[in-house]
Amino acid sequence: MIDTASPxxxxxxRVEELTVExxxxxxxxxxxxxxxxxxxxxxxxxxxxxxxxxxxxGSGKTTTGRCVLGLQSPTKGxxxxxxxxxxxxxxxxxxxxxRRIQAVFQNPIASLNPAxxxxxxxxxxxxxxxxxxxxxxxxRRSIELLDEVRLPREILNRRPTELSGGxxxxxxxxxxxxxxxxxxxxxxxxxxxxxxxxxxxINLLAELRDETGVSYLxxxxxxxxxxxxxxxxxxxxxxxxxxxxxASDICRTPSHEYTQRLxxxxxxxxxxxxxxxxxxxxDESVETQD
Ligand SMILES: Nc1ncnc2c1ncn2[C@@H]1O[C@H](COP(=O)(O)OP(=O)(O)OP(=O)(O)O)[C@@H](O)[C@H]1O
Ligand SMILES: [Mg+2]
Numbered sequence: 001m002i003d004t005a006s007p008x009x010x011x012x013x014r015v016e017e018l019t020v021e022x023x024x025x026x027x028x029x030x031x032x033x034x035x036x037x038x039x040x041x042x043x044x045x046x047x048x049x050x051x052x053x054x055x056x057x058g059s060g061k062t063t064t065g066r067c068v069l070g071l072q073s074p075t076k077g078x079x080x081x082x083x084x085x086x087x088x089x090x091x092x093x094x095x096x097x098x099r100r101i102q103a104v105f106q107n108p109i110a111s112l113n114p115a116x117x118x119x120x121x122x123x124x125x126x127x128x129x130x131x132x133x134x135x136x137x138x139x140r141r142s143i144e145l146l147d148e149v150r151l152p153r154e155i156l157n158r159r160p161t162e163l164s165g166g167x168x169x170x171x172x173x174x175x176x177x178x179x180x181x182x183x184x185x186x187x188x189x190x191x192x193x194x195x196x197x198x199x200x201x202i203n204l205l206a207e208l209r210d211e212t213g214v215s216y217l218x219x220x221x222x223x224x225x226x227x228x229x230x231x232x233x234x235x236x237x238x239x240x241x242x243x244x245x246x247a248s249d250i251c252r253t254p255s256h257e258y259t260q261r262l263x264x265x266x267x268x269x270x271x272x273x274x275x276x277x278x279x280x281x282x283d284e285s286v287e288t289q290d
Contacts, residue, residue, distance in 0.1 A: 011044035012215050013051075013068065013183055018042070018077035020063050037063040039239040041077070045183065050209060050216040052230030052247065054223050054262065059236040061219045065185045068217060070097055081183065099129045102176035106188040108168035112160040118146075118171055119156040122178060129179035145174040148211075149204060166197040170204065177208070187219045202228050223259075224266040227251050235259045 018041040024033030038060040045051040053061050066072035068079055070090035079086040081100060089097045105111045112121055122142040126132040132141050143153045149170040160168055169189065176184050186205070190198040206229055209216065220226050226233055226247075233250045235243040235258065243256040254260045 010047070012047045012049075012082060013045040013217070014078075014080045015044065015064070015068065016042050016078045016080075018064065018067060018079065019075045020060070020067060020072060021075045036239050038067070038074075041236075041239075041241050043234050043241060043244060045215050045217055046231075047182075047215060048209065048213045049232070050205075050218055050230045052226035052233040053217060053219045053236060054226045054233055055221065055236030056262075057221060060239040061221070061236055062187055064236070065103075065187045065217060065219050068183075069101055069103055069185055070094075095129060099179040100181055101183045101185065102179065102181040103185045103187065104169070104172045104176050104189040106191050108165050108172055108192065109160050109163065111172055112168060112175075114160050117157055117159055118142075118163075121160075121171060121175055122146075125175055125178040141178075142174075145177055146171075148177060148208065149174045164197075165193050166201060169193065169201055173201075173204070173208070177212070177214075180212070181214060183215045183217065185217045185219070188221070189218075190225055191220060191222065198225060199228075205229055222266075223251070223262045235262065 018038055019036075020038040022035040022037055024035060041060070041064060043051065043053075053064060055061055063072060067074050068086065070086045073087060081089070081097075086097065086101075116124075119139065119142055122145055123132075123135075123138040126138050126141055130141075132138050139156070142156060146153055146155060151167060151170050151174070155163070155167065155171070160171075163171065172189075173184075190201050193201060202225070205216065205218075208214065216229065218226060218229050223233075227250070230247045232245060233247050234241045235250065235254075235256065237256075237258045243250065243254065243259050250259060251263060254263050
């Protein structure tokens with residue numbers, strides 16, 4: 001059995017023996033088929049820790065993340081955030097759960113309401129979850145949030161379709177930070193971005209973690225992306241965590257054959273690739289030759 005003890009003291013999130021089964025409802029299945037999306041998955045995330053969940057398509061990563069967010073009820077097992085059971089907290093006080101756990105999903109532009117400006121997008125969680133009701137206070141706090149994600153305040157009046165993918169994902173991260181969450185679940189949060197923008201957003205997430213102490217459950221199918229941000233990594237295959245450990249160990253000496261295959265798919269860094277410098281006022285990367 002995998003050791004769920006977190007190296008960072010008492011765990012913030014503790015997932016124990018999580019199992020999720022979906023009953024097949026297809027026309028020809030007669031309700032008999034069963035999808036075992038997640039089987040007996042246990043892991044913990046410490047305070048201020050980034051835990052990476054990696055695995056091929058269909059391995060159960062999103063289903064695990066949805067359970068952590070309280071969006072999916074487990075068939076079996078438990079999920080605790082600090083002292084609370086997530087499912088019970090969702091029933092008893094969903095706003096407290098939303099305040100403590102936030103999410104950032106894959107498609108940055110589609111996950112923002114196209115009818116709203118960035119100011120309206122940020123004002124909504126500030127009002128609902130952070131008790132910022134006064135309009136001037138909301139504007140001031142929104143500018144601070146944009147500053148935290150290294151976006152200029154001029155962005156406040158833009159709508160999602162007027163943003164680049166990287167800028168939109170930074171707005172999603174700012175929206176997630178509005179309630180000072182303990183944990184952010186990032187499900188394929190950089191997968192839709194080009195490689196240079198991915199690196200910028202991952203660097204930003206690392207800086208935000210250092211500045212705020214927030215924890216991450218960082219879900220992605222790509223080990224190359226996960227290893228940059230994660231302290232520890234759990235490798236999922238066919239609904240199970242088949243290997244878990246410090247990110248450096250998993251990538252240097254993978255013990256499971258499946259992880260070795262995942263690692264083999266990671267391209268070797270190309271020494272001729274130009275270094276990328278981040279320009280905080282633009283989303284595009286600036287390449288340098290040095
Ligand atoms: N609501 C649902 N009803 C039935 N089956 C589901 C449902 N949601 C997920 N599944 C199945 O559960 C399994 C795990 O799916 P999940 O979305 O968690 O995988 P994933 O690891 O996130 O994959 P990807 O990398 O493609 O996002 C898959 O076989 C999927 O088809
Ligand atoms: Mg998924």
